[in-house]
Amino acid sequence: MKHALLLLLLTGGLLSKHNFAQTNSNKMEKKKDYSVEIIRYNIAAGQQASFEQAYTSAGKYLQSSPYCLGYKVVHGKEEPNRYIVIIHWTSMDEHLNGFRKSADFMPFFNLVKPFFNNIEEMKHYETTPIEWNKE
Numbered sequence: 001m002k003h004a005l006l007l008l009l010l011t012g013g014l015l016s017k018h019n020f021a022q023t024n025s026n027k028m029e030k031k032k033d034y035s036v037e038i039i040r041y042n043i044a045a046g047q048q049a050s051f052e053q054a055y056t057s058a059g060k061y062l063q064s065s066p067y068c069l070g071y072k073v074v075h076g077k078e079e080p081n082r083y084i085v086i087i088h089w090t091s092m093d094e095h096l097n098g099f100r101k102s103a104d105f106m107p108f109f110n111l112v113k114p115f116f117n118n119i120e121e122m123k124h125y126e127t128t129p130i131e132w133n134k135e
Helices: 002-030 045-064 092-097 105-118
Strands: 035-042 068-075 082-089 119-126
Touching: 035 092, 035 105, 045 068, 045 082, 045 105, 082 092, 105 119
Parallel strands: none
Antiparallel strands: 035 082, 035 119, 068 082
């Protein structure tokens, strides 16, 4: 009985994560001109837990922003000191003139500010129609 309940809970959690990801993907699909911000960091081993915690906490400000469509933090395998933060914005202008001037920006920035000098790149990109995802 315990195993069946655990399996049911895990399946429900996976389905809700899939539905959230699908909903976010649909939002980005509808708004083709969204902007992708890429931030590349070089984070020393002793700072990695603090860095990940900072983005975990800062994520709530991205989630509450009408200008943010989603974000992801990626950690390097071959070079563990490398992190890439990918943030999908409704547009570059709405990121720079909407989010950065909103009440969400300063609390977000204060959380990630200790790692500002570790940034190697912070740029906006636009998507191209060249893409494939296995379903």
